[in-house]
Amino acid sequence: MxxxxxxxxxxxxxxxxxxxxxxxxxxxxxxxxxxxxxxxxxxxxxxxxxxxxxxxxxxxxxxxxxxxxxxxxxxxxxxxxxxxxxxxxxxxxxxxxxxxxxxxxxxxxxxxxxxxxxxxxxxxxxxxxxxxxxxxxxxxxxxxxxxxxxxxxxxxxxxxxxxxxxxxxxxxxxxxxxxxxxxxxxxxxxxxxxxxxxxxxxxxxxxxxxxxxxGPLHGGANERVMKMLSEIGEVDNAEPYIKDALARKVKIMGFGHRVYKNGDPRAKHLKEMSRQLTHITGETKWYDMSVKIDEIVTNEKGLLPNVDFYSASVYHSLGIEHDxxxxxxxxxxxxxxxxxxxxxxxNNRLIRPRAEYTGPDRQEWLPIEKR
Structure with a gap:
């Protein structure tokens, strides 16, 4: 199996x-x-x-x-x-x-x-x-x-x-x-x-x-992206923050995807929306910071942003609470x-896959007083 x-x-x-x-x-x-x-x-x-x-x-x-x-x-x-x-x-x-x-x-x-x-x-x-x-x-x-x-x-x-x-x-x-x-x-x-x-x-x-x-490995990633942006605070802080995180092997949320090897096709739309909305709100730092992080992670790790990365600054710019x-x-x-x-x-059929057993084999029962 x-x-x-x-x-x-x-x-x-x-x-x-x-x-x-x-x-x-x-x-x-x-x-x-x-x-x-x-x-x-x-x-x-x-x-x-x-x-x-x-x-x-x-x-x-x-x-x-x-x-x-x-x-x-x-x-x-x-x-x-x-x-x-x-x-x-x-x-x-x-x-x-x-x-x-x-x-x-x-x-x-x-x-x-x-x-x-x-x-x-x-x-x-x-x-x-x-x-x-x-x-x-x-x-x-x-x-x-x-x-x-x-x-x-x-x-x-x-x-x-x-x-x-x-x-x-x-x-x-x-x-x-x-x-x-x-x-x-x-x-x-x-x-x-x-x-x-x-x-x-x-x-x-x-x-x-x-x-x-x-879970944070699925839908919760965009919330954690905004948490990261908030911690960085300003564009000038982005490079040292991200490089330090990469050196410590900390996962940068919003990058990479198991299915997409050449980039998430949804990301470019959200990137442009982020650019427009942050310009309107006068808080372009969120977009500029995101672009800087995008450049660093792409160059250092070869990982491209997924749908979660730029959606964080889009929702923030719409005045939506991060959680x-x-x-x-x-x-x-x-x-x-x-x-x-x-x-x-x-066309239903019960979904019931199998698992390969990796536990101990041929165990013998012992009465409780002998365990």
Whole structure:
């Protein structure tokens, strides 16, 4: 029995949702560059779930479905207020809140195509409401109810701040959502598929995926990138800080990727967004610092930035608290999780790999008085 650590290079399933071939990321065959430059997030969600882009009427109908489903049960908000607000990370809060959502959906365990579609709409629409509500509750503020006349991206920023965003912020956040929507069989997506392959429900699958995304080697990397930038503080400090970290063999978050050997195709879009937003906010040091770190790590280690690296300064420039970066990742990636969950249900087989045993052999039982 041959094994591969971390299942690297192992093809575990077939999927038509997204692909990474020769360093090119596509969603149902559409290049991520085309989608990032042209698509609304709502169009991308529709594409991931329906295998095609919507026409105008379909898109308007889909937007309305999402907007109408964005409010969460009041009991879930009240439960959130009982969390140990000052001590709990937003990802832990989101994991618990999404699990709670399943308790208030009478169709949670129904498996029909229509029931699953309605659960998909609710989960996609309500994750932003949960993330923004938690952020405001811990700041001692009341949650802001979603509006039905805003785009998905604008509505998130509105519920977070209480103010409708400007066009540039809305466009930047929309692009970030598009770029994070799916990424083939990543750790959280694989977790979601393993969960629902037991014929568990969609809420369980998404809750499990959030648990996997919470880890710093997956979704938590962008938060740690911003922590590093904050510690460096100024552009002139970047080179000595990074070179010292490299000398001590400290992992620089936001660089390298197991799948991409010639660079993450999403990074260039986030780099440009970082440049524009930091210029608008007057805090160009975050972009300049990032570029300097990029140059050093690329030259010294041959590692290129991934999607997490420049997304940190993008979210910071949008005024988003740093520990919300990973929950925002979930707000986008739930679209991909759901696409894979639906695909798993369509042709399901229990996912049950084997393990090569490396423990002791032929042990003999000894009564307890002889041990």
């Amino acid at each position: 041959s094994t591969t650590k971390g299942l690297e290079g192992v093809v575990a399933t077939t999927s038509s949702v997204s692909s990474i071939i020769d360093g090119v990321l596509t969603y149902h065959g559409y290049d991520i560059d085309d989608l990032a430059d042209n698509a609304s997030f709502e169009e991308v969600v529709y594409l991931l779930w329906n295998h095609r882009l919507p026409d105008y009427e379909e898109l308007q109908s889909f937007k309305k479905e999402l907007a109408d489903a964005a409010e969460v049960p009041e009991a879930v908000i009240e439960q959130m207020k009982s969390y140990p607000i000052k001590d709990v990370h937003p990802m832990a809060a989101l994991r618990t809140a999404v699990s709670n959502l399943g308790l208030f959906d009478s169709s949670a365990d129904e498996t029909s195509e229509e029931a699953n579609r309605q659960k998909a709409i609710k989960l996609q629409a309500q994750l932003p409401t949960l993330v923004t509500a938690f952020s405001r509750i811990r700041d001692g503020k009341d949650p802001v109810a979603p509006k039905t006349d805003l785009s998905f991206a604008a509505n998130f920023l509105y519920m977070l701040t209480g103010e409708e965003p400007d066009e540039i912020s809305e466009k930047a956040f929309n692009k970030a959502l598009v770029l994070h929507a799916d990424h083939e069989l990543n750790a959280s997506t694989f977790t979601a598929r393993v969960c629902v392959a037991t014929l568990s429900d969609m809420y369980s699958g998404v809750t499990a995926a959030i648990g996997a995304l919470k 919300l970066f990973t929950p925002i990742f979930a707000v986008s990636r739930v679209s991909g999780w759901i696409a894979h969950i639906l695909e798993q249900f369509e």
